[in-house]
Structure formats: structure tokens, C-alpha cells
Amino acid sequence: MEKFDLGIVGGGPAGYTAAFQACKQGKSVVLFEKDEIGGVCLNKGCIPTKTILHSAEIFEEMKKASSFGIEAENLSLDFAKVMAHKDEVVEKLRRNLGLALKNSGTVLVKEFAEILDAHKISAGGQIYECEKIISATGSVPLDLPSIKFVGKFVLSSDDILKLKTLPQKIVIIGSGAIGTEWARIFSSFGVEVAVVELASCLLPNADFEVSKRLERIFKSKKIKFYTSTSVEKVEIVENSSIDAYLSNGEKINADFILLAAGRRPVNSEKIDGVSYIGDEAGEIQLAHFAIRQALRETAQISYNRNLIPSVIYGCPEIAWVGLREQDLEEGSFQKALYPISALGKSHCDNCIEGFVKILSREGKILGAHIVSKEASALIQQLAIAIQNEIPIEKLKEVCFSHPTYSEGIFESLLNL
Numbered sequence: 001m002e003k004f005d006l007g008i009v010g011g012g013p014a015g016y017t018a019a020f021q022a023c024k025q026g027k028s029v030v031l032f033e034k035d036e037i038g039g040v041c042l043n044k045g046c047i048p049t050k051t052i053l054h055s056a057e058i059f060e061e062m063k064k065a066s067s068f069g070i071e072a073e074n075l076s077l078d079f080a081k082v083m084a085h086k087d088e089v090v091e092k093l094r095r096n097l098g099l100a101l102k103n104s105g106t107v108l109v110k111e112f113a114e115i116l117d118a119h120k121i122s123a124g125g126q127i128y129e130c131e132k133i134i135s136a137t138g139s140v141p142l143d144l145p146s147i148k149f150v151g152k153f154v155l156s157s158d159d160i161l162k163l164k165t166l167p168q169k170i171v172i173i174g175s176g177a178i179g180t181e182w183a184r185i186f187s188s189f190g191v192e193v194a195v196v197e198l199a200s201c202l203l204p205n206a207d208f209e210v211s212k213r214l215e216r217i218f219k220s221k222k223i224k225f226y227t228s229t230s231v232e233k234v235e236i237v238e239n240s241s242i243d244a245y246l247s248n249g250e251k252i253n254a255d256f257i258l259l260a261a262g263r264r265p266v267n268s269e270k271i272d273g274v275s276y277i278g279d280e281a282g283e284i285q286l287a288h289f290a291i292r293q294a295l296r297e298t299a300q301i302s303y304n305r306n307l308i309p310s311v312i313y314g315c316p317e318i319a320w321v322g323l324r325e326q327d328l329e330e331g332s333f334q335k336a337l338y339p340i341s342a343l344g345k346s347h348c349d350n351c352i353e354g355f356v357k358i359l360s361r362e363g364k365i366l367g368a369h370i371v372s373k374e375a376s377a378l379i380q381q382l383a384i385a386i387q388n389e390i391p392i393e394k395l396k397e398v399c400f401s402h403p404t405y406s407e408g409i410f411e412s413l414l415n416l
């Protein structure tokens, strides 16, 4: 029986981060991965979708190139190449990760693993004895009681990455991060998109003004959306398309439906003495949260669970951290909302859509909500400020460079 200080099941962001940290501390580590290292994030989530989104953004920019003095004739989209490029990026990062794991001294076992008790793992017909065990087996797409994943007609976010040809019409169920990002991708590629959301607004976890703005952005991009609406049933039509029957009585025909209604942890049973982290823990299903949990588990680096940023990619990006306006009692807070169109940089880049919204009380920031190009990077400035309770008056003393989108943060601070 092989013995290790740490056994980790699952080679996604949670699992590999735990492996790197433990190896740094001189521990012997065995990591089990039944599929590809990098987990959902690298193989089916963050990286492939953001790579395709980048192609979509280039395509959108190229359509407008002429107004910036750049003539690009015969612009066309090669969807197969877009997908092949995505595969290349994923493969390159996977190779790098594999090499980094090898260099760290992690023993990688490419097998399905079963945790037997707090110190034993069974994989590939062998038993591994481990001083400590971390389970980081992640999550899988969730279907609905009335709508199941069906071949080429009701797809999950995993299935959609295997598409070879571009559809003409699609329905997306769910307007969370996954639904919104795919709506943006397909609409940029000229696909007719309809998003159906059960909640009363798009991006139901966002600040209400962010949701409203996304509705405006969807309208401007001609992305059809339905809120407070469900898909009650679906019917495949002559094995060539699918009808979605909505709760409002409408019927939409599409090439396929992307069901993006959430994800469920792989394992629900927990064994005493084993640590469960990442998506499997069933808390916040984000790669950076999985990484934080791994760091807390292995390197005792703490985090504030209430200050995990959320980002929705695409043009413009959407990001937030901390409290939303609807979480606060009326009259108990100050609010600044600064339009991105008032910034010089947004005109240089022709990206004038969006705002920086900051909520504060007694001179400290409670929450920040940004719709803007570069929002994914901007939100970190505010996350640092909130987490460290830096007074707004001190933040006003910081010099923000010009012309940048950061100036939107500075201008908002001046209004508080």
C-alpha cells in the first residue's frame, strides 16, 4: 500500500491548488483525476468559453472596423476554426498544468478514485493510505424535472463545446453567467437567440440596476429575452429542430436548447474527517472560490466569503462585489453611479456602455457594481478597498491614471 501525506480526489482548480501548496510545504501528495487535469474550469468552463468569447468580440469589432479607418473586406466567420482555436488554447494550458504538477512533485494518478474512509482511497485496483484526504470532485450540469438533456436538441454547457456547426436559432434556459455568456457569443456570431429566465429579471443574482442594464444591452443586440417565464415542455420536430413551449403561451422553434439552469455537486455523501472543497462543497460555484478554499485548507490563508467577486464576460463585462442595493434598507446608505460614457477612454475604445456604481455607509464601501470594458480587472480595486475597510476619504487621495476606466471608480468616490 502506497503512503502519502495528502491524497486529493479531483484535478480541477481546487484539487491542483491544494496539490501545489502541499508540495511547497514538503508534503508527499497524490492527486487522482479520472478525466483531464484542470477540471471543468480548464476543459469545459472558464477557459474554453472565454476563448470563444474573445473570437466573438474580435468578430464584432471587425464588423465596425471601417469606422476606425480599417478596411477589412469579405469578413466571414469560420466556426469550426473558432472551436479548433479554443481546443488549442485548452490543450496548451493543460500541458503547462501537467508540467507544473510534475515539477511540483505531485504524483498524478489518472484513475477514478473512491474515498473509503478518512485515510484510504481506492483507485485502479490499489489502495492509497493518506494522512489527510481532500475531496474536490466538482459539479456537473443540472437538468430540470420537466426538461432533460437530449442528444443534439437539449444541450448542456459541456455539449455545446463540441458543436461543429453554428446553429441559426437557439433558446437558452437560464440567464446566469453561463446563459448570458453564451447568449452573447451566439448573438455576436449572428445566431437568433432567445433567453428564458424564471426570475423576474436577467442575472437574478446581480444588483437590480445591473440586471436592468443587461436587459438594455440585450435589446440593443437584438437578443430576445423573457423574464418571469419558464419553459414548460419541449418537443422535437421531425428530428431536425425543437419547440420550446413557454409559460406565457408562446412557442419558440430552435435548432437546440441550451439548458443553463445550474450545476449540482458530483458527490452528496460526505465522510467524516475528509475535507470537501470547491464546487463539490456546494457553496459558491466559481473557480476563484474553489482556489480560495484550497488555500485555506492547505496554507491557512483565510478569505471573506461575502467578498467573492462575480464576473460576467463579454462586451461590456459585468462585475460586482459586496452588497447589492436591494440588500440594503432604503435611506441607510449613500450611492454614486457614474456613467462610463463620461470617460475619455471609453470613447477612445468606442465602448461607452455601462456604469460604475458604489454603495457606501459612514464613509466605507459596502458594495460595488460595474458594467464596463475591463470590469473584471476594475472590480479588484474595490474588493481590496472593501475587504480592508479603507475609508473613502483615503481612497480619494489615490491618484488614478488618465485616460482609464479606473477613473470611473475615482469619479464615483468623489460623489460619495
Ligand SMILES: Cc1cc2nc3c(=O)[nH]c(=O)nc-3n(C[C@H](O)[C@H](O)[C@H](O)COP(=O)(O)OP(=O)(O)OC[C@H]3O[C@@H](n4cnc5c(N)ncnc54)[C@H](O)[C@@H]3O)c2cc1C
Residues within 6 Å of the ligand: 009, 010, 011, 012, 013, 014, 015, 032, 033, 034, 035, 036, 037, 038, 039, 040, 041, 042, 044, 045, 046, 047, 049, 111, 112, 113, 114, 136, 137, 138, 139, 157, 178, 266, 277, 278, 279, 280, 285, 286, 287, 288, 289, 290
Ligand atoms: C461554462 C462554464 C463557464 C464557467 N466560467 C467561469 C468563470 O468565468 N469564472 C469562474 O470563476 N468560474 C467559472 N465556472 C465555474 C468553474 O469552472 C468551477 O467553479 C470550477 O471548475 C470548480 O473547480 P473544482 O476544482 O471545485 O471542480 P472541477 O473543476 O469540476 O474539477 C473536479 C475534477 O474532479 C474530477 N473527478 C470527479 N470525480 C472524480 C473521481 N471520483 N475520481 C477522480 N477524479 C474525479 C473531475 O473529472 C474534474 O476534473 C464556469 C463553469 C462553466 C460550466
